[in-house]
Amino acid sequence: MDSIIAMVEGGSVIVVAVLCCIFFGERLRGSLWLGGVVYGVVFAITGAIVMSNSVELIPGIRTDPRNAVAVLSGAIGGPVSAAISAIAMMALRWSYGGMGAVAGMVSIGAAAISSVVLWAWWTRWRGLQPSKMYIFYQAAFPAAAVHALVIFMMSQAPPEIFIRSISMATPTNFLAVLLLGGLIVSEQQRRWAMKSNIEMQAHLAAIANNAPGMLFQMMLDEKGRLLFPYVSEGSRRIFGIRRQRFLQTPDFIYELLDEADGQRLKEVLTASAESRNRWSFEAVYHHPTRELVWLQLSAEPRIDSQQRLVWDGSISDITTQKRNEQMKNEFVATVSHELRTPLTSIHGALSLLASGTQGEMPQSVRRLLTLALQNSERLKNLVNDILDIEKIESGSMPFELEPVQLDSLIEQAIDANANYRSSDEVTITFRNDAPGVAGLIDPDRFNQIIANLLSNALKFSPPDGLIIVRLEEVDGLARISISDEGPGIPVSFQHLLFEKFEQFDSANNRTKGGTGLGLSICKAIVERMDGTIDFVTEMDAGTTFIVEFPVVEIASEPARDTDQLAKSLRQRLIDAKEEDALEPSRPREALSR
Template sequence: MGCSMAYFMSISKSRLRRAPIGAVSPGDQPPNMTLRASTYAVVAVGLTVGFLLGHGSGWRGSAELHTLMEAVATLLALLIGAMALVRYYSKKSNTILFIGAGFLGTAFLDGYHAVVTSAFFRPFMPSDLPSLIPWSWVASRQFLAVFMLLSWLAWLRQTRLGDAGRIGEGTVYAFSAAFTLACFLFFAFAPLPAAYYPEIFFHRPEEFAPALFFLLALIGYLRKGAWKSDPFEHWLVLSLVVGLVGQTVFMSHSGTLFDYEFDVAHSLKKASYVCVLSGLLISMYATFRREEESAERVRAIVDTLVDGVVVINERGQILSANPATEQIFGHALGDLIGRNVKILAAAPYAAEHDQYIENYLTTGQAQIIGFRREVEGRHRDGNTVPLELAVAEMRLPGERLFVGILRDISERRRVDRLKNEFVSTVSHELRTPLTSISGSLGLLAGGIGGEMSEQANNLIDIARNNSDRLVRLINDILDVEKIESGRMVFNMEPLDLLPLIEESLSDNAGYGTQFGVDFQLAQEAVAGKIIGDRDRLTQVMTNLLSNAAKFSPEGGTVRVSVERQDHLLRVSVADSGPGVPEEDRGRIFERFVQADSTDSRSRGGTGLGLSICKAIAERHNGIIDFETTTGDGSGTTFHLRLPEWHAGKATLSPARGPLPRILICEDDADTAFLLQGILEGGGLAADIARDAEAAKRLLGERDYLAMTLDIALPGQSGIELIRELRQDVSTRELPIVVVSGHIGQSREDLGGQEFNGDALSVVDWLSKPVDGDRLVAAVQTALRRRQSDVRPCILHVEDDADVCRVVATLLDQTADVVAAASVDEARRRLTERTYDLLVLDLSLPDGSGLTLLPDLRRRMPLVPVLVFSAHESGEEVAREVAEVLVKSRTSNDQLLAAIKALIGSE
């Protein structure tokens, strides 16, 4: 995704990250450091020789030539300053900032220096030309020399202090403006001293003041060393060399205005400007070329990605896409540009897309930004395409863009489907016949076929043992697959741990007898409660006990103890076997690992048991580990640590008399009237309160079974009213349905609390305009859970008549049960009345029971669904329903408890 974002930032919007000045472009030849150093020396010496050759010549310039040269210098300084500041604002650097500000100020001073020799301005000058021209020259050179030195000092400060050493641009601009203004005021109002001293060797000694600053800046930049590789700083150093020679060698020896030294010094000033300008142009060209090359490389990478990359703006319009997008969706890239991205989304994602963006832009709540999720795309031919979508935000000056990375997961889904089909086949086509074989062999061993010979009994025992072994193997493999895919179902409930362990010891006693091993529970074992899945914990105990039995010597004892350890209950299973070799201890809980590979032949097993135990323990927020020694017969002790559970004291609110009356709290008269009509049409009476105070008064006067509430109320807000009602014992259990035009903000104000279906909180959140069917369904669902004299009604979709009779008998004292033997019959039942629970079998004569879910959600969106089927259900099914139970693993008590929990029955 990072490459894709960089690509579209650079290609689609042409906003390229600027490379540091001086970075060498890939493929460029590194500069010759010796040649550059030699160039500085040659220029300095050459200019000095030029001075010696021309010194004393009869050259004589003019005021007009001076004006022309300084006008050119002014334009060059303005151009350099503007380019440097553009460079600064594309990549903040104090060095460039000082250079840019310095040249802009110099341009104003150079302009002043140019006009002083103009015939038009000459009468207005306070000093004569022999003083005014040299001193205005010195001011311009001094200003630039100071800023050149400051540019190096700013770099040094920032290098030492980091970002804390950065100097604000306002400070730099203010200093530059103040310096320039001071120079103008000085020239305008103060008489200037003499500038020429012909009696001394250096006729203009004042030139050494700017020369000193140029020299310090030159030394600084040479010590910095960037001139060795950075084209800009190479030309900057060359500019400083030229400027320094012009000050110290030429202008300091100028004896009169417009002589040879005077005009050459002015020419060298412009040459130094051209050096800086050349450095800027060359470095900017190199930067642009590097960025183009980088963009080409990124474009090549993104164009070869198998994932689709789409860039959209805040309005959802597609700005860019890569070729993989065309392959995934079948649309030509030219057809996608400018279209709304909804063209690529299947329902319901297409309808929700604009809402996601609008909600994010207005509230900052990221429902899809920064997350990875699976969605359904829409191919050009109308077929859906399963996708994995990740969305990131790009903030650019003046706008925000969003980059979506789309991965086609059709193949993954196909593989998952094949795997699930295989697992289902193994589960039903292998376990079922093996169970029948094992059961039949058991009956034969029990004598149902009459007395058999000893040899026949031995053969039956062999067949029975190996059949049981195959069943265990298949169960372990299926459990491992469910653990990996996250589909292993856990039915958590309060459990007494000690009776569970005693039951496990009793159930596995026969297995221990096969190995001549006795299971013993320590007398000091403590009792305690945990929250856990009885069947899964029994599976852990069975695995630990069978391992201990297999690795204990004949006649040995496996000792089981239960201890309290802080807030944990520790179950220990200790054998007296040979122990775990040191080289195997670090991987004992890995799959298909046994202490000795030869053990699988003598003792049996697949090496999956401990891996499954570890996964089950972790799902119980527990820990499983072991202690072992080898060679002394002390064996191995496995410790299962599980959090102890202490039941809290439940406080029940006083029961309220059920009245078929609803309170509507809504300040808008039209909306309140509409809600009242909807509820009355659904067989409910309704009163209206226009604000929170009126609602509290009516709640105190009458008994309401539920309440609809707008959040944006005059005076006290709906959020504050909810909090107040939850503090009052008489309204704590009052079901509330929020009906508001500000759902997202309302939930945020509540701190993200959502407890749909819980009478102690908000039953449902409905946006305006109101869906009448959903409003009535929400209120009716809440009413059924509160009316103690109305029995819940359950729709049981099951084609096995015996199972239907068992469930109906089980729920005889709890709820009314309406049975449906097929999908079509269930659809008819859904149109006849409302229900409190749907109990659903997956395999029905006319299709999957899951096909009923859209009908249920449309008619009764809050009704929970309990899947009660012979089939194992995947994670996708578990996400769609409230509870999943497997018939062969669920007792009557467990089924009844699950149903009661879902319908809110005690």
């Protein structure tokens, strides 16, 4: 019993080394030599204290948990520490003498060497940090197995003494390394985690504070009041206000925005709290030192660890972007208006000369006239498209909605596009599956839609191809579909199809030309008339554009003069007169995809 108590007391002395490792560990981390020397001295002193309290089983045979000290020295401090502590303890054991001196010295050296080998395999070859599994390996092999093997091979003690020594030393070494080494590793991991967390927090704070906008976390309390758990330093750049103001008085943000925008923020928060959807909108802020600031507010909801709804979002200053867009639109509109009048005159003059009404021209001159007429036509289309986009975006494009039968308008648009067809002899077929179906539309704008889609179909149809225009009624909707036999639309381009100035880069498209605005204009017009537009495509099999409007009832045939409308469409295609080019509500020829 006294022997067991002595072994336990010897093992408890190692706690002093553990406390020193915990105290010096973070300071000496990363310094192999300095850390090794300090750890080596600490474990050498600890080993000397442990060995001075050894249990002498018979004269010359001493047992104690010295191997646990040697293993911990190598496992925690590395090769330098293991060498210092092992040499010191081996020298001390030699000084004690006795028949077990050589076996004891070899056991200390073998434990130190095997622990360093395991340290190198784990930390250098595998590149891992010390863990509890690593400590278990150190306890099981260098501390327990290697010690028992060396004593078995070299001990000169009687068998019963050998068994008694092994039964005392091996469990003590194993448990001492396992428990105390685990304590050191746990403390190291805790400190590493704390340091990493501090570094990560500083890193994220630096990123957030240097972001172009203001980052925030927003939530509502039990009474529905606004709270800001976090606001970045971007609040100074956006609002000229310190972040503490938002943290202390969150409702202050409603005062910064226009009354309408503040109310809208409350509404989107309420809606997002119910739907859990991301929200984004633009708002206006009257800066004390600036005239007007345009803001982009956006956030995404999530549930935090305390089961609270939190919005992570940002507020960006988009004033420069807004001003640039306004300047661009004003510039484009001004240039387009200035170009339209002279361009119309040039186009009209070229049309007259090319038609031969002013006399026959030589063949070489006619080729030049044809080329000039084609290019003036493309330029005129571009100017008209830009002006239409500008009118739609500004809300100045007039719409005169009335109940109108769609089949007659479609037929007129097909007839008007007859002059636009190429020499490829493409056939246009109209399938009227809903005679007399009517929609609440603007007839001129409707014809512009059909003309644009027919132009697309003609442009991308192969020689001798077939275009099918179909009118049908589906679930209370008038559906107009225009199908071609063209190459189809690649998946990579489909999401850009209705964007401004987007054109699929193909040889066919480059040959036929186009402005890249037609489908964007179509979409805007359709939506202004409470309709929808979509498409179905298949590579090398063609594309079908589908336009739908709600069906309405009409008491009688519309009073519109259809002959005059057809005449107007043809006149718009020719567009030879300057005053016709300045009329915004006339339909014009087809636009490009």
